[in-house]
Structures are given as C-alpha cells and as structure tokens.
Amino acid sequence: MKQKTDVPQGTLALMVLKTLDVLGSLHGYGIARRIEQISGDLLAVNQGTLYPVLLKLEQEGVIASEWGASENNRRARFYRLTKEGRKQLQLETQDWEQTAAIIGRFFAAKAEDLS
C-alpha cells in the first residue's frame, strides 16, 4: 500500500533546511506551503508529518525556533537555520548532488557502455 505521502524522512528534512535557507525565518505552515509549491503538488505531504521532523531538527541543533507574529497577526512559531544548520545543509547538498550525479550517469549508461 504505497502512499503518495511517503516522503523519506531524510528528504523532507533536507527540503525543510533548504526552504529555511532560501526564505529565512518561517513558520510551520509557511514551510509546508513552500514545499508543496516547489514540488508542484507532486508530494501530497500530510502536512502534519512536518512537525515531528521540525522537532527532530531542532533537537539536533540545526534549526532554532521562537514564538512570533505571522502576517495576519497570529501567534506562530518561527523556525530559522542555525550556523550549524547552514553547514549541514551545505554538506548534504553536496552529498545529494554527488549521489544524483552518479545515479544519473547509471541511468544514462547504455548496455554497450557497461560491457
């Protein structure tokens, strides 16, 4: 029963980090919206699953959070990247690109290339 919502946790975390990197401080709803937009609704994430991930990242010290006021003056918890988070994002981006490149090459390879 593979569901569309099954985003590997690591991937979701990376998306969160990147979102915060680009947009700066943002609340949970904003992060969820952003991921939805960028993935072009390909990832129909159960938005709630975001929160345990946010907590995990916060406990690892790569993001920090505090209460603040949202655009329409609601109390919301804002998340931002820490210095450590930035480093982590850099590392993971590299890793990801490397992995993607390798996988890409494998997919591009034809039978004669492998012989």
Next chain:
Amino acid sequence: MKFMRRFFARLTNSATQRARDERISEEIENHIAMQTDENLRAGLPPIEARRQAILKFGGREAIKEDYRSERGLLFFDNLARDLRFALRMLRKSPGFTAVAVITLAMAIGANAVVFGVLNALILHPLHVPQAESLYGIQHGNEASSYQSYPDYLDLRERNRSFDDIAAYDAAQVGLDAGEDPSRVWIFLASGNYFDVLRLQPFLGRFFHASDEHGPNSAPYIVLSYSYWHTHFQDDRGVVGRVVQVNKYPYTILGVAPPGFNGTLVFFNPGFFVPLVDQEQVEGVNDLSSRGKRFIFMTLGHLKPGVTKAQAIADLNSIGSYLEKTYPKDDDQRTFTLARPSLYGDYLGKPARAFMTGLMLLSALILLAACANLGSLFGARAADRSREVALRLALGASRARILRQLFTEALLLSLMGGALGLWGGFVLMGGLSAWRPFSRWPAQLPVHPDANVYVVALLLTLASGFLFGAFPVRQVLRTNPYEIIKASSRGIVGGRITIRDLAIVVQIAICALLVTSSIVAVRGLLRALHSDLGFEPRNVILADTDLSMGGYSGERALQMQKRMIDAVAAIPGVESVGFIDWAPLVSGGNVDSLVFTDATADLRRSNAAAESYLFGVSPDYFQAAHTVFLSGRTFTWQDDENAPRVAVINQEFARRVFGSAANALGAYFKMPDGTRLAVVGIVENGKYASLTEDPSPAMFLPFLQSPSTQTYLAVRSDRDPAQLAAAIRGTMRSLDAGLPVYMGPWNKELETALFGSRMAAITLGVMGVIGAMLSITGIFGMAAYSVSKRLRELGIRMALGAQRKEVLQAALGRALKLLGIGSAAGLLLGILASRVLSAIVYQATPRDPVVLAGVVVAMLLLGLVATWIPARRALAIDPAILMRED
C-alpha cells in the same frame, strides 16, 4: 555528538512532558487556522474550508504521538505507563501478589543470608590490608600448620618468598584488671605479628619485633577492639595501665583496629601477648625445643611477583634442610600454602564445601521459586489471553505486550527482593550477635557489605526475568482472531509442557532437601546416642588452669589433690575424677606418638600410632562411667616414684599390640624413650570429634604426667545449678584468685555437635522452604487445571462420573508429577548424602527410616497441596455450571 545532544534534549523533555504538549497543540491549531484562511481566500465556504484544512493536515492524534515519541524517550514514558498498569494489575489480585512476594522474599532472603555468610566466612574473612597475598603455611601431608618455635625462626629467616612471617598460638590466661579475675582467650603472637599484617593501632601502639629480648622479656598486651569495648568500656585511658596476667604485671600498649579479631575467623582473642612470654602465659617454655610444635600457625604476605608455587618450592627446600639437619625432630617436612582464616584447609575445606553446597541449595530454592512463580505467571497470562489478544488486535506490538509482562514480573521480584533482603538483614544481625560456644570466643560478624547488596539485586533481577519469561512463548503464539472467536477455555492435558517440567524439577529439589534434612537429623540423633566411651549425663565439669593462679610443678599437683578431696566431700557427689583435657570439650587435645617396645630408633616415621593422651586421676573412669574391658585403673601409689603405667583403649591395643589380649601387661614407648606398662584396657570412645573414626587413646596417671590444666568431672544426681554453686564455693575457699569455669558435660558436647547440628538446622530450614515452595507450585498447578476444566468436569459429572474418576481427571496429572519429582529427588538426595557425610555423623540415606520419612513427607505435601483443588473439583454442581455461558 548530535545523537547525544538529541538524547539529552529528549531526556529533559521526558521530564517536562505536560508543558511541551501544549506547544504542539498550539502549533497544530495555528497551522489549521492558516490553512483555513487560505481556503477561505480561495472561495470555499467556512465550514468546508476548515474541513479541508483538517484533512490536509492529516491524523492529528497520530502526529501528536509521533511528535511525542520524537520529543521524549519513549522508553521512559512507556516504563512509567507499564509500571502504573502493573501496579494496578497486582492490586487487583492481592492473593497472587502476596504469594509471589512472600515466595520470592523467602528464596531471595535465603540466598542473601547464605551469601552473606559465605562472604564473611570465605570470601572476605579477615579485615586486614591486601588479604589476597596473605597465606598461612600449612603442612604438605596434612591439613594443619603447627610449628615449633625454632622451626618457625628457620622458616622466617631462610625463606626468600615472604615479606616476613608471623606466628601465633591461642592460649587462655587469667586476667586481673582490678575486678574479678577472669579467663580470657588470647593470641600469643610473634613480635612482628601486627607489622606482618600491615595494621595500624586504633589507640596507643603495637608491640614490634624490636620489643622481644628473649623469654618473658616483653610484658606488653594489645587489646582487641571488641574486648576493649566490652571489658574496658571504651576507656581511652587504658593505654599504659598495668594489669595482672597469670599474676604477672603486664602493660597495656594499645588497642587493635575495629573489625580486626585476630587471624582466625572462628576465634576472637581478647588481647595479644608477645610469643616470647610463652612461659608466663602457658606455664612452659618451648621456645628452644624443636620437637614441641606449639605454634598454632605461621603466616605472611608473599612478596610481590612471587607465585604460590615458587613460595611452596622455596619452603620445601627449607623443609628438606630441616629434615637433614634435625633428623630426630623434623622428618617429612613439606609445606603448602592456604588461606589462614579457617586454619588452612583443616576447617577451610569442609567449610568451603559446606558453604558451596548451601549456596547451591539456596540457588536451587530460588530456581524452584522462579519455576513456581513462572507457572503461576504463565497461568495468569493464559487467563489474560483475551486481553492480550484484544491488545494485539488493536495494534499493540508483541514486544510491547511482553515488556508489560516483564515489568510486572520485575516489579514483583523487586518487592520480594526488598522484603527478602530486609529479612536477611535481621537474620544476619542475629548471626553476628550469636556466640555458639560458651567456652570459646567464637563469633562470626556477618555484616552485609556491597557484595551482598549487589548479589541480592542481581538475583532479584535474574529471577524476575526468569519467571517473567514463562509466558513469552504463549504470547508469541497468540493468534488474536482465534482467541477472540473462541471462548477462553484453554486446552489442558496432553503434551508435556515446560510448566510440567518446572513442577517436576521443583518437587525433585524439595524431595532432595527433605531427604538431606532427614539424613542430617538422623545423623544428629545417632550422634547424640552414640557410644562416647563415657557418660556425660549427670556430670558437671569444673575446669581451671592452675598456671593462671601461679601454680606449677609440685604445688600444682598438691592443689589438684586438694581440689579433688574437697569437691568429693560435697554432699551428694557420687564420684570425682580428674582429667587434664576432658574428651569432646573444646579447647584442645594432646596427642603423642607411641612406639612398640621393640623400636629403638624413635623417629616419627617409625611410630606405631599417634594417640590421644590424657592425664587422669584413679577415680576418673568411675566418674566418667568409662567401662574397663580388662585390667585395672590406677592407684594413688602410681606416682612419680612408681613404675610408669598406662590405661589404653581398645583401638590403641589393636594398633600397637595387635589385640587386647596381647596388650595387658605389655610395654610401649613414648617419643622420649620412656617405657610404659599397660595395666588396663577400656572401651573406645570419642575424643576430639563425634565424626572421628575410632582413635587410639591412652590414659596416664596424673601423678606421673602432671599438667596445670584441670578438669574435675563431678558425678552427682543433685540439681546442676545447686551443685555448681557448691563446687564454686569450695574452689573459692581453696584459692579465691583462681578463675573457674563450670558447666554440665552434656552441654559441653554442643561444640562437638556444632557441625551436625548446624547442618541439620540449615537443611531443615531449607527443607521447610522447599516444601512450602512445592506446595504452592503443586497447588497453583492443580488449582489452575481444575478451574480450566470446570466445564469438562461438570459434563463428566453430569454424565455420571464417580468422585474417584473426577478426582483422577482433575488431579491425576499433578499427582503423577509429584511422584516423578519425588523419586528423582530421593535419588539425588541419596547421592548428595555423600557430601553430607563430611559434616554429619554417619550420614547415610540407606536407612529405612530416611526412605519412609521422605515418602511420608512427600505424600503429606501432595495431600496439603491438592486438598483445596480437590474439594473444589468435588463441589462442582453440573447444573449450575452448565447454565453459565
């Protein structure tokens, strides 16, 4: 790093659970509100906007749960929940809880006490620094360690393996510290004793090797802490005080550290006197005679890096030097090393064997308790199978359910362990205060230390896991659909289950214990009624050591004669006999080698026998009721001017002369070459211990073999207390400064019986515990099987089954297991009696009384255990039963 940070964050979060729960609720609320706003803006009607938002967010509770498990440590949260649940479950069945806790408390308590004693007696007996490198020098060919003083000096000076070697002997002195003169057991210790043991004084100073300048040159004593505490009331001013030891002035130098009670576990000397003062203390000076092996033990620390084997080789080379140099006194000198605290292997070996056996037995009891509780626990789990199935069906993992069961088991075992340890404490406190021998300063301080706590905790946890593991298979096999569909009636009977095996093992252990304890009790009874070679009933022993009153030689002899005459004149006294060491009374026995008359070379290896030696008055045999087989007793004319004579026992006659007939009138030789004529032959007896094999003994007229040690055996039908008072008065009128000890001879035998009595008591106690365990085990099983089969039994009864058949169906299995277990246990018990025979007099299970006793005991046990379940099975009313479900 990151992992650690997350872990600690979680740990703190677990503690602040409630406050943090609000944060996620608020965030979720906000999120949904924002999404609703968004949806409103997109033109959805308000209600639909919110519904969509909630849908999009996903299962709120599931996410909260995820969030929680991410935030805190699930483990601790669950543990708290499991504990609460377990407590609730246990409260709901107080009967089960009480049985389980008490069973565990008994088993764990027994283990704690036995381990506590093992710890105090064998593992950590002496409170001295670096006890692990401290060894006693023991003879190679027998488990003893006595030495002569010159040999000790040779060993000390010539060895290259020990830091230094100390020597000591136990002795009794009269101490006059200003009040009533009293007899005190002391250690005569070499000057370096405390330095060898690396001790520091609690008060004042110790004596040292530098204080010794030849015989009687060091009139100093060092008090043991406990003697100082009890007899000098912790008076710090005692240092420097002069007291009278055997009427000689001695100065108190200091007090030994608390916890140090000499280097023998079973003997706590009151104070320590330098060995060079032997003459003033013991009345003889053996410091220069190589043949007088009066030193009880020599001991020392091995040098660092020296192995035991190297040290033994070193000592043996000194031994062969001694053999060569002093062929007359020292032959066959080989050595080995042993722990000093239990007099080397002499007591160490049986004590170790006994304690190991006891530890094993108590471990078995714990195992039985676990098996027992395990089966009860398994039965409970089976009763709860519907609950388990329901939880499985609702999505609980099997691991989660097992954890819950283990939490319950551990909770029970911890409660039982705590109760057991508390009981153990009380018992160990009693043991520490207990002085088993009235005459001997023996005390065993069993103060539980960290080892005992750790062992008790480990045993508690282990037993919790052990009996908690019983239902595991059951839970793992549970199929929720089947169980919920079917009614709760389980299937009983048929295959042999682990539970059956557990019960059989337990019954076997119980039968083993019952067998051993009956064997031990029988042995004890037999020992009490065995032929001692004298009749201790109606005899009071009054004893004193005349050297404590300053008597020696001819004066001592005159005093002894006066004492005999004076006591014999007391009204109601039938007869009075003098003996220098009363048989089977603690304190010591003298023995001597004897040679046939034809032997010219009187070296040790040419001896015909080694015989106990007693100096007695002519009337001793009459007073002791020792039977003459032939010949006569001594007369008062057998004094130092008359030819030397002896009365020997049957065993002596057999060994030295071949038979009693050859012995009468014949001669034998003592090690100094004296020829003795045999004038009488008496029956064999027990002299040093009740378990000894028939041993040779000789009785010499005390006028020819003087000793200051004085025992008067006073036979009379008068009330012992009155008589004792009269004897005391008589003795005081002869010399008021002489400490006299008095007691019925019967009571003195307690020491000799101590080993068998202890074995009988401990085995008896364990047997009772084992029986109780078996009863609960069988009861649990029978009750469970009856309750499970109520329906089936009801149907049988409705169909016309007789009472006998119903009982057969309900209890047949339990009784069969009882039979198998008892047989196995009896067999094991017969094997185990071989071990027992080291301690218990003539322990043998090949005794119809033992066999019958075990069978009766096990039958009774089965009857008690199945009584209630049987009643319940018989009381089934099929009509009522069938109307239910």
